[in-house]
Amino acid sequence: MPISYRLIRPILFRLNPEWAHQLTLNGIRLAHSAGLSILYAHPMVRDPVELLGLRFANRVGLAAGLDKNGEAIDALAAMGFGFVEVGTVTPRPQPGNPKPRMFRIPQAQALINRMGFNNAGLEAFLRHVRRSHRPVPIGLNIGKNASTPVEQALDDYRIGLEGVYTQADYVSINISSPNTRNLRQLQSDAALQGLLSGLAETRERLSQQHGRRVPMLLKIAPDLDDADIDVIADQLLAHGMDGVIATNTTLSREAVSGMAHAQEAGGLSGPPVREASVRVIARLRQRLGRQVPIIGVGGILTGADAVEKLRAGADLVQLYTGLIYRGPELVSECARALALEANQGGQR
Numbered sequence: 001m002p003i004s005y006r007l008i009r010p011i012l013f014r015l016n017p018e019w020a021h022q023l024t025l026n027g028i029r030l031a032h033s034a035g036l037s038i039l040y041a042h043p044m045v046r047d048p049v050e051l052l053g054l055r056f057a058n059r060v061g062l063a064a065g066l067d068k069n070g071e072a073i074d075a076l077a078a079m080g081f082g083f084v085e086v087g088t089v090t091p092r093p094q095p096g097n098p099k100p101r102m103f104r105i106p107q108a109q110a111l112i113n114r115m116g117f118n119n120a121g122l123e124a125f126l127r128h129v130r131r132s133h134r135p136v137p138i139g140l141n142i143g144k145n146a147s148t149p150v151e152q153a154l155d156d157y158r159i160g161l162e163g164v165y166t167q168a169d170y171v172s173i174n175i176s177s178p179n180t181r182n183l184r185q186l187q188s189d190a191a192l193q194g195l196l197s198g199l200a201e202t203r204e205r206l207s208q209q210h211g212r213r214v215p216m217l218l219k220i221a222p223d224l225d226d227a228d229i230d231v232i233a234d235q236l237l238a239h240g241m242d243g244v245i246a247t248n249t250t251l252s253r254e255a256v257s258g259m260a261h262a263q264e265a266g267g268l269s270g271p272p273v274r275e276a277s278v279r280v281i282a283r284l285r286q287r288l289g290r291q292v293p294i295i296g297v298g299g300i301l302t303g304a305d306a307v308e309k310l311r312a313g314a315d316l317v318q319l320y321t322g323l324i325y326r327g328p329e330l331v332s333e334c335a336r337a338l339a340l341e342a343n344q345g346g347q348r
């Protein structure tokens with residue numbers, strides 16, 4: 001029997017959020033390597049899905065940012081995830097923003113973070129990823145260094161894509177973190193056109209070279225209006241992108257106004273972003289048709305929230321903030337709810 005997260009959470013919540021995060025990640029990594037993953041692991045719900053040329057044991061994945069350096073892939077997969085996404089990795093190591101840079105808003109079961117892509121760089125990332133036994137499909141999420149001007153962003157994404165290509169089951173192109181200056185500008189029409197055509201060209205070359213076409217997905221923000229979303233959808237189709245991950249954290253503070261830490265700079269995650277990401281998913285699905293896979297993420301705290309994403313048009317979902325508030329139990333709860341929903345018809 002795994003230790004109940006309900007017992008552990010009050011202890012973790014007494015610690016500074018970033019320490020608690022690091023402690024938990026180290027803890028499960030150690031437990032897993034000592035053969036003690038039973039302490040936190042949950043059985044994998046079987047609800048196989050074929051998508052992106054990959055086979056997923058169930059529809060629930062870990063969202064990017066929890067394991068930025070790809071150090072705990074197998075340990076995290078043991079929580080019952082159908083897939084695990086790690087990163088964001090940047091070409092060169094960087095420290096990220098000054099601490100404190102992660103804040104809990106328990107009243108709203110939310111987090112604000114302005115980590116700023118703190119990570120050990122591509123080389124260390126690949127060393128870690130190569131150690132994984134790959135129990136589930138692995139998504140590798142790439143970004144640009146803070147010191148690279150946004151006009152040269154393509155260079156960093158190219159380095160990232162070339163680096164991770166042979167190790168990734170899919171690659172996420174993250175252009176939606178609010179914590180790297182001007183990054184979200186890459187979502188606008190002209191910038192996106194340049195970025196995606198450059199990446200499509202690089203991927204073409206890499207697929208010739210390695211004899212395998214690795215799926216590329218674009219990760220987008222929730223703070224977009226319908227016209228912005230349509231532009232992105234059209235660009236995805238025009239450049240043969242394989243899918244989209246919607247969404248990252250929000251800059252809006254409407255849902256948490258007046259609460260402690262609400263005014264901290266950074267991206268807000270958890271229930272306050274739920275509705276916005278569902279809206280983005282629904283609009284994307286309308287514009288993209290049924291063919292392009294969507295991974296829905298943002299504010300999933302219950303099985304019902306996961307089902308809402310599927311109904312809006314997502315094929316798979318991812319969790320981050322929900323894990324902090326609900327623990328690993330949430331993974332199987334969502335996977336079971338989605339299996340039931342999908343098998344009752346309606347969704348794929």
Ligand SMILES: Cc1cc2nc3c(=O)[nH]c(=O)nc-3n(C[C@H](O)[C@H](O)[C@H](O)COP(=O)(O)O)c2cc1C
Pocket residue numbers: 063064065066068087088102111113115117141174177219247248249269270271273297298299300318319320321322
């Ligand atoms: C502390 C923290 C760090 C994150 N870092 C990244 C990151 O490096 N790359 C990324 O694509 N998304 C990152 N995210 C965004 C999540 O992957 C997810 O898109 C977002 O939090 C919404 O989902 P949630 O409400 O389930 O957390 C981060 C989120 C949090 C809370």
